[in-house]
Amino acid sequence: MQKAGSDSKKVNGPLWVNAEITYKCPLHCVFCYNPVDYDTFGPELTTEEWLKTFREARELGAVQLGLSGGEPLMRDDVEIMVAETSKMGYYVNLITSGIGLTEKRIAAFKEGGLGQIQLSFQDSTKELNDFLSSTRTFDLKSKVAKLIKEYEYPMVLNVVLHRLNIDHIEEILNMAEAMGAEHVELANSQYYAWAMENRKYLMPSRPQLERAEEITNRFRERVGKKMKVYYIVPDYYADRPKACMNGWATTFLNVCADGLALPCHEARMLPGLEFPNVRDHDVSWIWQESPGFTAYRGDDWMQEPCKSCPEKTKDFGGCRCQAFMLTGDATNADPVCDKSPHHHIVTEQVELAQQPQPPAAEVKPIILFRDDKNSRKLAARDAAESEPRDSTTPIA
């Protein structure tokens, strides 16, 4: 038993397990948060390996399970996972694009005890921007939405907003209403992974954000309690960082398709940290003791201005990955914070977003779509960048 005081070293949690059970995906979203080099990873965990992982996390007290991806429905053992993990006592959330969600599958999920389905609505084709008028997409989503309601799940719709679609927010909201959505999350893409590669094409301008918020507020007034609408702006526009993951390795455990265990979706990119694989270690050791998980737990690792900041217990210094991506050092304050000496990196990017950008039609050929070919290309680029210079550079 873990009673307070009996063993002060024992850390609680995780409470949330997110399982990226596959990186296969029929979509090619330009803002995908999956690692850009996903196509070079080792083989996916087997059903048995997943169940073992879920069992071990459950023993530590995890109660929420997210089955995501990629598109989780690309695997044919999701039914087994749902049924087994529900039996273990998890509240199971399926996070899907809806592609592949047939009536047969949803019936099996219901039978197995699935708690909720979160349907994401996004660019399902390479048409970008045109996706709203794509009847194929709308028909498919409507069909899935109908199934979700028939099986008495709440209709939870997730829409990722960015520069190229945010001006259609009114159409998006009306579509959500037509589908009978009860919860709608309109979250601007945050700049990690694929979205980081495409950041300059994805970041909306201030007037775009203000207009979208105004429309959202008007919509909220009109629909009242029928729909709950969340609207989230990119954190680059904030002056305090997000309390990322509720603090490093306090709550959230992410397990990747290849078995790598991470304290967040993106941490694989952090240099100098070795993250454990669930194939080699049990979740208890991974969570309690592995160097990757203990690295930024608590606040010993902090530098100024975080170290002496009264807000450090509230936002934990923000996001380690964002600090690394933008400043080169994961122990720096997240530069979203205006107390950070690197805050100008964020504000400069925001200023760039106020400049006119080429229209969607011109962006389409240059923006990076998430697909296997681009994944290999980016992996090769990153590998070349991290190679020691002198080995291949000819001496002048």
Add this chain to the structure above:
Amino acid sequence: MSDTPESKLSETLTVELVKQFRLQWEPAQDSFVLLYPEGMVQLPGSAGEIMKRVDGSKTVPQIIADLETAFPGADLRQDVTDFLEAAYAKGWIRQQES
């Protein structure tokens, strides 16, 4: 439809959890918890004891009576009513005309 929002629980209808909510005992937290999509509320002590009895078969007075049998000598009426009203306002529990 009435214009005034229903804010008070009926004494004659049974109370149940709203569909997406699930109550369970968590040994790791030494507490009952209420689970819902992507979220959790801890219900330590008496809160757990009350919610455990929200099972679709009992009315509010029956829940109070049941608790007073389990914990004799205590006058629980006000505390239980307050808690259930709060749970109702938060959308955890509901009552249905049969």
